[in-house]
Amino acid sequence: MSSIDKKYQIVEGSSFSSSSFEEDYITPSDSFLFAISKKDEVNLVHGELCSYTEGIFEIMQEFQEREKFYVKAIQNLKKQKEYVNLLYQVSNELISDEEFSTELEENESKYLIKLDNKLNAKNFFTISKIMNRIGDVLLDDDLSEIFSLKSENFEKILLKAKSNNE
Known part of the structure; x- marks a missing residue:
């Protein structure tokens, strides 16, 4: 067959x-x-x-995982940009402190980055591949904010990943 x-x-x-x-x-x-x-x-x-179709499935899964993180990163960068724009407006007195606070309260989802993705070994390797393509080293807080990752276990995952590669 x-x-x-x-x-x-x-x-x-x-x-x-x-x-x-x-x-x-x-x-x-x-x-x-x-x-x-x-x-x-x-x-x-x-x-x-067969081994050929299983390989295709693995490639498709990896692509879907990367795409999920690409989309999340772009959404979060857009939120950062919106927040910086709002800060610019308040610092240049284009809006008041009260208007700033009201805008943040009323449109929280436009500015707030939720850290709702738990970092595991699989996500770690996916993000590592993305970061290798970007060619820049980011701090844990930056990675956490860009990819909506809870950062409390970065060190543990990094140590586990290193031990698996040795």
């Missing part, structure tokens, strides 16, 4: 029984199913897992 053994096309608005599809075409332990949407149609590709 080839690595891709069946292809199905479902046009928008058509229907199929997902339980029947799963029973007829998907063997959970040794197959894959891709759904690729293009304009008004969805192409489904079903095939047998």
